[in-house]
Amino acid sequence: MKIIDLYIIKKYLGTFGFMLGLLTIIVLIIDVQAKAPRIESNGFTVGEFLIDFYPYWIINLIITFMSILVFISVIFFTSRIANNTEIVAIISSGASFHRFARPYLMTSGFIAVLALLINHFVLPLANIKKNELEPYTYNAKSREEFTGNAEIATQLSKTEYIFIKSYNKKEKRGSGFIYQKLDKNRKLIYQLIANEFYWQKDKKHFVLNSYLEKTITKDESEKLGNGDSMTKSFGHPPEELFPDVLLGQNKTTPELIKFIDREKEKGNANLNSYLNELYQRTSMPVSVIILTFLGLSLSSQKKRGGLGVNLAIGIALAFVFVFSFEVLKVVSENKTLPPLLAIWLPNIIFAPVALYLYFKRANQ
Incomplete structure (x- = not known):
């Protein structure tokens, strides 16, 4: 089975790498074309942004869509080997479906661990560079929130306050x-x-x-x-006294935890956006494993319609996952749901579904 393990791992990583590269190129071209007028109207050149902004923006893009790309990649290559009856041959040789699924677990676990390290320690450093220039890609009204003058009211501690009529960040x-x-x-x-x-x-x-x-x-x-x-x-x-919504993105996890604890001591009750940032750094990598097994369960059987049907199901579920995640973040920021529950709810819902479909497929 070691040869088959390596074969599946190569298929997994190869398809994921191809999807990742394709998405990056397409989204980068579209984004540069859309934002070029705003970039140039603010006194920059597109070339400067391609060097000083987009490399860090791409890291953020990859992490944001990693679990979805994994899901679609698994469905794509698993459907192909299922349609070629390769899975039937492997199971017929005496290997159990659980044994066949082992390289999926190993590869998704490797990607999840890598994503965890990037999320907690590398991505915040990239976000510092990204967020310095990102306001200059916004429209005038949105940009004014980060580069223009604003009224400030902040609490330093339970007994100390600062009020500012006009402040330029x-x-x-x-x-x-x-x-x-x-x-x-x-x-x-x-x-x-x-x-x-x-x-x-x-x-x-x-x-x-x-x-x-x-x-x-x-x-x-x-x-x-x-x-x-x-x-x-x-x-x-x-930056610490008058934080904006981007501050949490710029801090490594130990720094972010210290910041949140300090804000709690001050009596700041508006922390949900920072708590969302903290919790999603772990929940998104975990979703890589969940969606891998969901994709495996959905695509490991030969079906009428083949690859097209499986991809259609996969893209629909991916849309549901991303949409629910973004909606729950907004719900959490509005204090309707606790941040921990809101950020982990998609995983809490999808994990039992993935387990049920996996064991159902394994017992067939």
């Missing part, structure tokens, strides 16, 4: 700055107001210009102070 400066600190009874004990402020990256602190500070003592008297300029550190850079 790209330049890391703004106007209308207010910092407030409360006591355990939720009464104001300190307030700092500045007309303008900016972040000094080399010294890792904010510079506040034209500031006014007020301290309220225990006897409720007020002490006022003002000046032209002062420096203030809040313990973290602006």
Whole structure:
């Protein structure tokens, strides 16, 4: 069976590699053509994006569609060897269906482990590069959310808050700055107001210009102070203090867990998008194994209609999987479902279906 194992593994990886390359080329060409006008209107060239953006974007694309490509690849090559009666010959030689399925498990396990490592440690580094330029591929309204001025309200801890009238994330400066600190009874004990402020990256602190500070003592008297300029550190850079939806993508899993824990300590209740990012890094690789066995079960018998029927079923199920996954992410961000349940629900549903069809096929 070792020869047959190697034969199936080569078929699996060869078909998967071909599908991966084909998808990458097609989607890359379509995406570049669609986004070229926006790229050039923002002062960049397509050549610059092909070097500084798309290599990292492709890594994200591959990971996003990996489980679906695996599913379609398994259906494609398994249907072909089933139609050639190769599976019948292998089973007739005395091998059980479970033994025949072993190379599928080995290969899908290898891909899943590789995807886990990439998801948790490599993809975030690629996303840092990707997300620096991605806003310049958006339309003007969407781009403004990441590169323009925005009003900020954030909680530093259970008793500390920052409010900013206008803040530019790209330049890391703004106007209308207010910092407030409360006591355990939720009464104001300190307030700092500045007309303008900016972040000094080399010294890792904010510079506040034209500031006014007020301290309220225990006897409720007020002490006022003002000046032209002062420096203030809040313990973290602006990206951490004023996070956007892309921040979670840029952090390796240990960094993301620390960030989520810190936000929980601060009392931040808007963490579902970051929790979705954390949980999907594991759930998507696991789906590779589930969809492999689902594809094997659906395509390992010769059917009337052959490859076309199996591919049609596979593409339909792949669409259902991807659609349900994306819908559940939105549902989770709206706090209708807990993130852990929402992200794992497609696997929870598809895993019993895959097991049932697999054992049904094995017992035939």
